[in-house]
Amino acid sequence: MSLIDEISKIKSIFKSDLDLLKENKLNQDEVKYKYLGRKGLVSKLYSKLSSIDNKEKPKAGKIINELKLDISNKLNTLFSENNVSQNHATKLDHSLPGLRLNNGSIHPLTLIINEIKDIFSKIGFSNVYGSEIDTDYYNFEALNIPKHHPARDMQDTFYIEKDILLRTHTSSSQVHFMENNNPPIRVLSPGRVYRNEDISVRSYCLFHQIEGLYVDKNVTFSDLKGTLEYFAKEFFGPKIKIRFRPSYFPFTEPSAEMDVYWGLNSESDYRITKGTGWLEILGCGMVNPKVFKSVNYDVKKWNGYAFGLGIERIAMLKYGIDDIRLLYEGDINFLGQFK
Ligand code: DAH
Numbered sequence: 641m642s643l644i645d646e647i648s649k650i651k652s653i654f655k656s657d658l659d660l661l662k663e664n665k666l667n668q669d670e671v672k673y674k675y676l677g678r679k680g681l682v683s684k685l686y687s688k689l690s691s692i693d694n695k696e697k698p699k700a701g702k703i704i705n706e707l708k709l710d711i712s713n714k715l716n717t718l719f720s721e722n723n724v725s726q727n728h729a730t731k732l733d734h735s736l737p738g739l740r741l742n743n744g745s746i747h748p749l750t751l752i753i754n755e756i757k758d759i760f761s762k763i764g765f766s767n768v769y770g771s772e773i774d775t776d777y778y779n780f781e782a783l784n785i786p787k788h789h790p791a792r793d794m795q796d797t798f799y800i801e802k803d804i805l806l807r808t809h810t811s812s813s814q815v816h817f818m819e820n821n822n823p824p825i826r827v828l829s830p831g832r833v834y835r836n837e838d839i840s841v842r843s844y845c846l847f848h849q850i851e852g853l854y855v856d857k858n859v860t861f862s863d864l865k866g867t868l869e870y871f872a873k874e875f876f877g878p879k880i881k882i883r884f885r886p887s888y889f890p891f892t893e894p895s896a897e898m899d900v901y902w903g904l905n906s907e908s909d910y911r912i913t914k915g916t917g918w919l920e921i922l923g924c925g926m927v928n929p930k931v932f933k934s935v936n937y938d939v940k941k942w943n944g945y946a947f948g949l950g951i952e953r954i955a956m957l958k959y960g961i962d963d964i965r966l967l968y969e970g971d972i973n974f975l976g977q978f979k
Contacts, residue, residue: 643688643700647707650681654711661718668719675711682708748978749848749967752955753830756850759874763867765828765852770813772832776803778812782934783891791890796836798845806834810851811891811948814927817853818935823942825855830951841963842912848951853927855937855944861894861926864945868898868924876900883918892925892946908962912953919957922949 641649654675660666675681685704689697746754757767770778776787785791795808813829829851837843854867865884872882881901889895899918904910913919924947929939952964959978961967966974 643685643692644703646685646688647703650675650685651707653681654714658714658718661715668715668722672715676708676715682711742972745976745979747967747975748955748959748961749951751978752951752958753848753850755875756871756949756951757828757830759871760828760852762874763870765826768813768817768827768829769831770807770810770816770829772807772834773800774805774807774812776805778815779805779807779809782815782931783811784928784930784934785890789890791888798834798836808835809833809948810849811946813851814853814891814946815931815935818855818932818937823855823937823944824857825853825944827853829853839965841965844952844964844968846968847964850949850951852924852947852949853944854946855927855942857942859926859944861945864924864926864947867945868922868947872898872900887923887925889923889925891928891931892923893928895923895925898922898924898947902957906960908960909957911962912957919953920950921954922947924948 657666657671657674661668661671673680677683682704685707686701689700689704692700761767779797780786780789780792797808798806800806810829810831810833813831817827817829818825831848832846833849834846837845839845852867854863869882872880883899883901884896885899887895887897897920899920901917902909902913902919904913904915904917909917924945927944927946929943932939932942952967955961955967956964
């Protein structure tokens, strides 16, 4: 075989070896040795130079040099590409902690409110929202709490102007809703309420309630009890013990409060239930006809029940939170626990 034939043969084998190398089907060092090693194919070409005509030698030598350079360039380029990707792989330390993404989390009070909304939506309650700034009329008067009524003492009020205030309960949204809608009614109204109370571990100047209102024909107190019992079992589990105690609210008659038996397993249980294990979670009753009159409902035709749930205490017991103020401080470390 002439030298020229041999060179073109080596070129073509190298081309296919290079393809195999790219697919990782050959070993880098072996290929390098096969062509450029001391006993490699290119070295063998040099040894053949001695047998050719002197006049041809410089030209042939130049061609072999070019071939050698070409092969080594191509191999170097390929190897360095491979090394870059290998280095990336070996330099990754899988034991290092990942980058922390500061995802937000849902506030524990919102978690509770959402759960309660879900439970009541299954029995046909929809959600409405009242406004936090309201008038004396909607917050008190229309709910049968006239000026100078002693029941106003139960709720220390923040007044903005003479007759404008921060609502002290979500019951005000009952009046708004009934003014704008006709029975039958089945609504929940969650939201913030405000009271001018001394701030402490147990009380704060704002908190959250969910109001419930049901108006239809022939509604009875046992409908109310049945609904609240359904709620308690869904929320606290089927074994929860509940009790109703007679109470007084100007906008319901008769009125009651509902307690759930939480138990006394931790210090926060003792503190929040005042050592009894029972937690009062809501006030309720049959809507007082005086309230229906203030929204021009026919009291001979319609009756109904209402209830108002306090959210904070439920959240504190459920999550073992022993200071109510934690719920309003927006501390990411605290809030991040409720994912
Ligand atoms: N508004 C009352 C409060 O804030 C709670 C309440 C009691 C709401 C009885 C009601 C109800 O709808 O029927 O203490």
